[in-house]
Amino acid sequence: MKSSTGEYYPALDHIRGLAAFLVFTFHFLHASPDGPVAYGFVPALPLFSILDEGHTGVSLFMALSGYLFAKLLDGKQVRYLPFFANRALRLLPLLFAVICIEACRRYLAGEDLGTYFTDVGKGVVFPTLPNGGWSVTVEAHFYLLLPFLLMASRRFQFAPLLFIAAAILLRLALYVQFGEVQWAAYWTIIGHADQFLAGILAFHVRACAKGRHWLALAVLASFSGFFWWFDAAGGFYHLGPRSAPPWIWVILPTLEAAAYALGIAYYDTTFAKERTSLPFRIMEKAGSYSYSIYLLHLFFVHELAAFIDDNIMDVSNFYVACLWSMACFVATIPVGYLSYSCIEAPFLRLRLRYVVPAAADPIPVRARPAAAVSQPG
Numbered sequence: 001m002k003s004s005t006g007e008y009y010p011a012l013d014h015i016r017g018l019a020a021f022l023v024f025t026f027h028f029l030h031a032s033p034d035g036p037v038a039y040g041f042v043p044a045l046p047l048f049s050i051l052d053e054g055h056t057g058v059s060l061f062m063a064l065s066g067y068l069f070a071k072l073l074d075g076k077q078v079r080y081l082p083f084f085a086n087r088a089l090r091l092l093p094l095l096f097a098v099i100c101i102e103a104c105r106r107y108l109a110g111e112d113l114g115t116y117f118t119d120v121g122k123g124v125v126f127p128t129l130p131n132g133g134w135s136v137t138v139e140a141h142f143y144l145l146l147p148f149l150l151m152a153s154r155r156f157q158f159a160p161l162l163f164i165a166a167a168i169l170l171r172l173a174l175y176v177q178f179g180e181v182q183w184a185a186y187w188t189i190i191g192h193a194d195q196f197l198a199g200i201l202a203f204h205v206r207a208c209a210k211g212r213h214w215l216a217l218a219v220l221a222s223f224s225g226f227f228w229w230f231d232a233a234g235g236f237y238h239l240g241p242r243s244a245p246p247w248i249w250v251i252l253p254t255l256e257a258a259a260y261a262l263g264i265a266y267y268d269t270t271f272a273k274e275r276t277s278l279p280f281r282i283m284e285k286a287g288s289y290s291y292s293i294y295l296l297h298l299f300f301v302h303e304l305a306a307f308i309d310d311n312i313m314d315v316s317n318f319y320v321a322c323l324w325s326m327a328c329f330v331a332t333i334p335v336g337y338l339s340y341s342c343i344e345a346p347f348l349r350l351r352l353r354y355v356v357p358a359a360a361d362p363i364p365v366r367a368r369p370a371a372a373v374s375q376p377g
Contacts, residue, residue, distance in 0.1 A: 011268050012068060013287030014280060019060040020290040021329050023132070024297050026054025028325040029318070031302040036315045039237055043318055046228035047220075051322055053227055053235050055186070056256055058135055061294075062192045063260035065139060066199025067268070073150060073355060074203070080147055082354035087143050089347045091136050091291075095129070097343050098295050102130040105299075127187035131298045134187060141189040142196045149200060157204050160197035164254060167193045171250045185249040186236075198257035202265040209262055210269035216262070223259040282330060289336025296339060297332060304328050 029037040029052065043049055050056060099120055106116055119128040127134030152159040170190060175181040185191030202209070209215070230252075233244035275281075286293065308315055308324055315321040 009068075009071070009268065009272070010275070010280075010284050011272050012064060012264070014283045015060065015064055015264055015267060015287070016290045017283035017286030019057040019064065020286055020293050021326070022051065022054040022057025022060065023294060024054075024301060024329045024332070025051050025322060025325040026057070027298060027301045028305050028328065029054070029321050031305050036305050036309045037318050037321050038316070039235065041318050042228070042232045046224040048318070048322070049228040049231040050224060052231050052318065055236055056227070058132075059192065059195050059253065059256040060260045061135070062138070062142075062195035063199040063202075063257055064264055065142065066196035067203050067261065067264045068199070069146060070150070070153070070200040070203035071268075076355040078147070078150075079354045079356070082352035084143065086351045086354060087140075089351055090344075091139070093347045094292060094295055094339065094343050095133055095136055098131050098133060099129070101299065131295050133295065138187075138189050138192050142193070145189075145193075149197065153200055153204065158201070160201040163197050164194050164257070167191075167197075168250060168254060171253075175247055175250055180246045180249075182246065182249040185253050191249070191253040194253040194257035195260060198254075198261035199264065202261035206265040206269050209265040212266060213270075216266045216270075219259055219262050223255070226255060282333070285333050286329070286336070289333060289340045292336040292339035292344065293329075293332055296335060301328070 030039055037052075041052070043052055103113060103116060107113060116130075120130075123129035123133060123137055124140075125137070127137055129137060149160070149163070152163075167190065171181050171185055174184055174190070230244055230248070235244075238244070305315065305321070305324075305328075308328075313320070315324050
């Protein structure tokens, strides 16, 4: 999908599609802690633990947001009122539709709508919006901080590292005070700030990742190994004979941030050329409609898994379930297309241009010190 600046990066759509697939698979596998795949199961291959703990796809989305906005806004003057208006046009129409659909579902089920709409109102600040809408709240908080973050990173390239250190210290303080920090680390900007910031930093040092295949493989192997341990130690729901120590959530967002930000920079710089083979085209389409797939899939993903398990074949085997999840995810792309075309696209046509090339700066370039001139990405 093209941004309002007219720029399009197919490699980043591949990553967006992967993030959506991780989240989709997590919910497909674990409609409840008991199944269709028991949450206590640990894959033999560490790489598959990332699928088993597919909630981490949200963190991949966040790191991609930081990287993408640093890429789109690099070397440009930004008019932030149109920028915020564009983000509202991008996110709110579908979110409003999901809120209405969920309200209808709850009404037909005889549930209390008063509590539901109270939670929707709180969703401006707290992670209480339905169907993954909580992450839109986190994104919105990031957008409010973005002008300051970009200004700081222009003045000092490694400023994001200082902010990440501050976020770690904040989570540590919360852990010392309350004895747990998972809620804040997963559901709020307190944890996901690391991923946004790492994405911004990764864009500015992206040249260090270009073509570094062995570095990318080493990071993937290390990250997979960590998630295999985390999965075996109970994972997100703390299930299993040995639970990971609660303090792990002080650093877990940072580990995700480092791995995903480097992976994004590596893939974007090394495989930037558009690819036409079928698997890449499918991931590109999934990435283009990922917002719709992400917000809508919870309306049907559990029922899909149950229907297959009851009527087609047993999907309690993790690897079989992953194959079925992949097939269902691909089958969901047309749903994403319809949602995008009918709900998102009409509002996207109203977007405003919010960037001005640095060359249009009213201060002549020759009048500024050479160090102040932003280099093109």
